[in-house]
Amino acid sequence: MSSAGYLVNNLARLLVEVLRKRIAPLGIVPGQFPTLLALWEREGLTQKELLGMLDIEQATLANTLTRMERDGLIVRKEHPADARARVIHLTERGRSIRDSAYQAALEINEDVLADLNDDEVQAFLGYMRRVIGRIKRLEKEKV
């Protein structure tokens, strides 16, 4: 029970739970984090634009945005030029948790990687990027 796939899956779930506990006081959940990071960089994006930054499927993002709107983190306003699209803005609340959230993310990163030195961390990240690249290339070839 320790193939790469099993370990990656296990690690991912552990990390999500660590993140969940740390950001719970901010009133957000792990699935909202990548979207918030993007919106803290730039507001007023459409769902399409956001999607381009996020490695998730459109349906997943649409549902996540609905929950974020329900939770008072964002608002979807009408697009000035295209009635199909909507522009996404942070609420004051969504904006206000930015610094604490960045802080939490940094702390988790440090805590969790504390047993690896800098070179090892770089090697680890490098391996993951290479495997991710490999899988994406495999998928493209088959199409």
Added chain:
Amino acid sequence: MSSAGYLVNNLARLLVEVLRKRIAPLGIVPGQFPTLLALWEREGLTQKELLGMLDIEQATLANTLTRMERDGLIVRKEHPADARARVIHLTERGRSIRDSAYQAALEINEDVLADLNDDEVQAFLGYMRRVIGRIKRLEKEKV
């Protein structure tokens, strides 16, 4: 967008989808894989015993077992000595896909890690085990 957490999560999702596509012809889904691996090793386990091998929560396993029973992979029979417990057996169908499933898992492992040499694979697995260990230790301390 390339912290360890983000990469791990991304990689885990990619791997699950690769697995999903490869095992779809066998009529099973990724969440059933670890349970099947355990049952192919030994049948007639209780849920409790299975749980001890699986790094998931009891409720998750109970639901997975229900879907596996629905899909005709396992049957839950009454425990000879304890009326609360049930022993879990593979159906003929569950048993029959064993070799193809092992084969699929091996192939995926190879395909996906093909850009890393043996030393790099070992290093990669080692890093994951260390980080997993670190997180579990962190959680224990807090309790």
Added chain:
DNA sequence: TATCGTTGCATTGCTTGCTATGTAATATTA
């Protein structure tokens, strides 16, 4: 300009994870 394909987003339904809680059955103890 009327038609028709494309685009942007929402919805539905499923899986797989979680926590919290319910319910028998079993085990312990007063």
Added chain:
DNA sequence: TAATATTACATAGCAAGCAATGCAACGATA
């Protein structure tokens, strides 16, 4: 042994992922 605690499993409800599909609005073209 009656009361109580614990155990084994199930259930409910939510999050976050996916594919498939629906629908209105937009854009291109005959």
